[in-house]
Amino acid sequence: xxxxxxxxxxxxxxxxxxxxxxxxxxxxxxxxxxxxxxxxxxxxxxxxxxxxxxxxxxxxxxxxxxxxxxxxxxxxxxxxxxxxxxxxxxxxxxxxxxxxxxxxxxxxxxxxxxxxxxxxxxxxxxxxxxxxxxxxxxxxxxxxxxxxxxxxxxxxxxxxxxxxxxxxxxxxxxxxxxxxxxxxxxxxxxxxxxxxxxxxxxxxxxxxxxxxxxxxxxxxxxxxxxxxxxxxxxxxxxxxxxxxxxxxxxxxxxxxxxxxxxxxxxxxxxxxxxxxxxxxxxxxxxxxxxxxxxxxxxx
Amino acid sequence: xxxxxxxxxxxxxxxxxxxxxxxxxxxxxxxxxxxxxxxxxxxxxxxxxxxxxxxxxxxxxxxxxxxxxxxxxxxxxxxxxxxxxxxxxxxxxxxxxxxxxxxxxxxxxxxxxxxxxxxxxxxxxxxxxxxxxxxxxxxxxxxxxxxxxxxxxxxxxxxxxxxxxxxxxxxxxxxxxxxxxxxxxxxxxxxxxxxxxxxxxxxxxxxxxxxxxxxxxxxxxxxxxxxxxxxxxxxxxxxxxxxxxxxxxxxxxxxxxxxxxxxxxxxxxxxxxxxxxxxxxxxxxxxxxxxxxxxxxxxxxxxxxxxxxxxxxxxxxxxxxxxxxxxxxxxxxxxxxxxxxxxxxxxxxxxxxxxxxxxxxxxxxxxxxxxxxxxxxxxxxxxxxxxxxxxxxxxxxxxxxxxxxxxxxxxxxxx
Numbered sequence: 001x002x003x004x005x006x007x008x009x010x011x012x013x014x015x016x017x018x019x020x021x022x023x024x025x026x027x028x029x030x031x032x033x034x035x036x037x038x039x040x041x042x043x044x045x046x047x048x049x050x051x052x053x054x055x056x057x058x059x060x061x062x063x064x065x066x067x068x069x070x071x072x073x074x075x076x077x078x079x080x081x082x083x084x085x086x087x088x089x090x091x092x093x094x095x096x097x098x099x100x101x102x103x104x105x106x107x108x109x110x111x112x113x114x115x116x117x118x119x120x121x122x123x124x125x126x127x128x129x130x131x132x133x134x135x136x137x138x139x140x141x142x143x144x145x146x147x148x149x150x151x152x153x154x155x156x157x158x159x160x161x162x163x164x165x166x167x168x169x170x171x172x173x174x175x176x177x178x179x180x181x182x183x184x185x186x187x188x189x190x191x192x193x194x195x196x197x198x199x200x201x202x203x204x205x206x207x208x209x210x211x212x213x214x215x216x217x218x219x220x221x222x223x224x225x226x227x228x229x230x231x232x233x234x235x236x237x238x239x240x241x242x243x244x245x246x247x248x249x250x251x252x253x254x255x256x257x258x259x260x261x262x263x264x265x266x267x268x269x270x271x272x273x274x275x276x277x278x279x280x281x282x283x284x285x286x287x288x289x290x291x292x293x294x295x296x297x298x299x
Numbered sequence: 300x301x302x303x304x305x306x307x308x309x310x311x312x313x314x315x316x317x318x319x320x321x322x323x324x325x326x327x328x329x330x331x332x333x334x335x336x337x338x339x340x341x342x343x344x345x346x347x348x349x350x351x352x353x354x355x356x357x358x359x360x361x362x363x364x365x366x367x368x369x370x371x372x373x374x375x376x377x378x379x380x381x382x383x384x385x386x387x388x389x390x391x392x393x394x395x396x397x398x399x400x401x402x403x404x405x406x407x408x409x410x411x412x413x414x415x416x417x418x419x420x421x422x423x424x425x426x427x428x429x430x431x432x433x434x435x436x437x438x439x440x441x442x443x444x445x446x447x448x449x450x451x452x453x454x455x456x457x458x459x460x461x462x463x464x465x466x467x468x469x470x471x472x473x474x475x476x477x478x479x480x481x482x483x484x485x486x487x488x489x490x491x492x493x494x495x496x497x498x499x500x501x502x503x504x505x506x507x508x509x510x511x512x513x514x515x516x517x518x519x520x521x522x523x524x525x526x527x528x529x530x531x532x533x534x535x536x537x538x539x540x541x542x543x544x545x546x547x548x549x550x551x552x553x554x555x556x557x558x559x560x561x562x563x564x565x566x567x568x569x570x571x572x573x574x575x576x577x578x579x580x581x582x583x584x585x586x587x588x589x590x591x592x593x594x595x596x597x598x599x600x601x602x603x604x605x606x607x608x609x610x611x612x613x614x615x616x617x618x619x620x621x622x623x624x625x626x627x628x629x630x631x632x633x634x635x636x637x638x639x640x641x642x643x644x645x646x647x648x649x650x651x652x653x654x655x656x657x658x659x660x661x662x663x664x665x666x667x668x669x670x671x672x673x674x675x676x677x678x679x680x681x682x683x684x685x686x687x688x689x690x691x692x693x694x695x696x697x698x699x700x701x702x703x704x705x706x707x708x709x710x711x712x713x714x
Contacts, residue, residue: 007572007584009302015585016544019526020639023598047573048585051538052530136374143371162707163395163622165402167544168636168698172705186302186383188374272330 010187011044011195016167017146017183018048018130022055024171025128025179029086031117032058034070035246036203037132040184040192042077043199045130056130057084061117063109063248064091065227070246073204088120107229108250118154121178128171130181136188146185152176189244190269197262207265209242209257220253244269301380301511306404306433308387308397308424313410314441318481319373319384320351322503325488328375348482370400379507394655394670395622397424398710401431402696406509408437408502413446413478417459419656425463426655430618430672430712432692435473435509439502443494444480450496453478466657477502517582518691520548521609521684522556522602523638528587540571540587541596543639546693550588551579558594559601559611559684566591567602599640601684609684609694616714617688618653619667619675623701623708627667627675633708634700635679638693641700643680650674667709675711688712 007015021028030045032038045054060074078085090112093099098119099112121129135142145161147169162170173179184192196203213224215234222228224236227249241254242265259265307315320337323329329337341350373384387393387400401407407428411421428436438460446452457476464474477486478497485491488503500508528540554567569589570577580586588602596602603609621627627646635644651661652673667673688695699709 007586009583012544012583012585016525019542019585023526023639048542049528050571050573051532051535051540052528135372142373163399163710165399165698165707165710166693166696167403168638168696170636170698170700170705170707172634172700174705186372186374188376188381190376191381 008195010184010191011047013167013186014041014044014183015048017169017181018045020147020169020171021128021130021181021183022049024169027124027126028056028128028130028181029059029124029126030054030056030130031132032060032074032085033132033246034060034066034074034204035132036192036196036207037134037184039077039201039203040187040195041130041132042081043195043201044183046081054081054083057086059086059088059120059124059126059129061113061120062087062089063113064089065109065225065248065250067204067206067223067243067246067249069206070204073202077202086120086124088116088123090116092116093119103229105229105231108248110248110251113248114154121154126178127173128179128181130183132184133180133182134187134189134192135182135185144182144185146182147171148180148182149173150178150180154178190266193262193266193269197266204246206243206246208260209240211238212241212254213237214239214241214254221255222253223249225249302383303380303406303506303509303511304383304385304404305506306385306387306397306400306407306428308400308407308409308427313412314481315386315410317351318408318410318439318441318479318487319386320349321481321484321487322384323373323375324349324351325484326375326377326503351481370396377503377507380511382506394423394427394620394672397427398431398620398622401427401433402710404433405511406435406437406506407433408439411438411440411456411460413440413442413452413456416456417463421460422463422656425460425467426657429467429469429472430620432469432689434471436475437502437505438474438476439481440476440478441481443478443485443491444483448478448480448485448491448493450494453497463657466659475499475505477505518547518686518694519607519609520550520582520604521546521686521691521694522550522588523640524596524598524600524602525639526598527596538589539596540589541602542585542587543602544585545580545582547582547691549579549581550586552577555605556590556602557605557608558590558596559603559609560682561595561600563592563594564605565594601640603684609686609691611682611684613679613682614647614677615685616650616674616676617697617711618714619673619699619709619711621667621669621671621673621709623706624669625701625704625708627699627709629665632702634702635677635683635697635711636700637683637685637697640683642683644677644699645679647676647678650676674714677711685713687714 090109093116094101099115133141145164213236214221215224215236221241240258242257243252243254245252259268337349371386373386375382385400385404387396409424440453440456478494479486486501490501522543522545524541525543528542530538552567552570556567557564567588568591570580571587629646629649631646633644635642652664654660686694695713697711698707701708
């Protein structure tokens, strides 16, 4: 027996965008961090091209400060998909003297990723980089287009963006330019979690409550690790926590949680009174932190 | 979960951002860290109320000038459905953003300042919603607190707006008037206690009860082929799936179809989605189809039902909304993107400029400036398969791409 098809509106839109990327660009790449948003992207890409394989590689810009659980998860997923994984390391950019490691209390490799990413785009001549950014995450991202053109320097000119009308996506670019593509632009954090639950997607274990050595600074829960700067007077304790985003250890704060299943996580997000970016230390730097990073070529 | 997209339009001081902020606040969609930021910022500015506009004005320039300058997307949800607001600026020079925001929306909210009533910009907002065939328009008469919540004033504005409605050629449009005070929260989510004379729904009640099935303009089924899926694996050796999105109507297995431009007749053999076969697929589904016969189909081709042929032509006239600082001139060439199909287009004639104030005045012009709307005739290098915009919102629209800058410079609605 066959049934009538009903696809969720957001899934529909994302699949349409993936197919436009494959059709309009010569060398697309899917930027994969191992986080829930990029895992969702991978699932959508599979659906967009089934029964063919995803027609582009995945690329991970590894800060070297990732949670080991994420890396292990990444490698397993790529093996299952049978797609190519490209890894480029921030450590290499540091070793080549292109960027300088930050030091001190709020030091992070998050900003340094931009250089490594732009170098990789140039190395492989990628013309479209697909990312899992969402407009609900942050104010500057609320203005982001689905096809967002970057110049030769990877920069975002937010005042001069192409209008996007109906669902027509204009992928025409000059040589040297590239496009950042955001298929889940219109998803909220809750939409992503609900999708992960419905699709029964596997996600890294750090998204679920676990015991971890942490310390509290500025009211946020930081991971105690060799990669994270800590003052002597900051006291390490063990707590039940989980992460809402999976960035670099130095810029991702944990939240107190006992949610150990997906449905418990979804329930927690539904009731949560703190936005996901509220746990991003990098955004607290200033009100315009994200906008500044984006202009420089950050995702 | 159902998703409803709403375009908001209003002049600089109509309190649009406050209205959106109020919707977010009263639906408990603002998280505590965002609320804290608003409280902090409001206090800093010395306000004795919460400045909700801070919830939406994103870019640095906007915060500096205190105005919204681009389309921002705001998300909230209720137990009933998810909402996406495309917040577009309302000043004269930003017609392009309003058109952009309205193009992806099913509902529009037009804001009117109760003190000022229907002004020239109201004409423009309503005109654009008409041009884009937005079926459900909510006229929110805001700042009722500043006119003593006067029923008389509200009725006056309503009557003025009705005069515009009478000039409209879009009969299927539903127009709803609601008196509100976004700042005080009257009739946004909660019913106003200070306007007992108003018996209608609050803004949110109206949105919650909108019928999302009939809110779309329907038309004949159009299936533009986006991408050809060829796995070339042993398990799927001869598989050729035509991937695309269904527009206008439903597609079913067994449907007799024509493939354009070749007009080859065949049948829908299978409808596939993620490894499963389906009997039918509704409008707006991203699917792939297999055809009964071995037909040569590529991106940009269109599958339609027999007896439901669109127009196939190299020449047509359209209403164009121009969006670039570089002018459109007669004789200019552009890439014309119609759905997923790209062709070359030449402007044969600029017929006349269309005023956005319902005056019906048509002036002769030789070029189009940014934010101008005009009737323009085109000639293409090969035919496209289109419908009139009034009959088919998706298959009757196109964008124009500049050959040098590659930027999207205009949008057209085919006559």
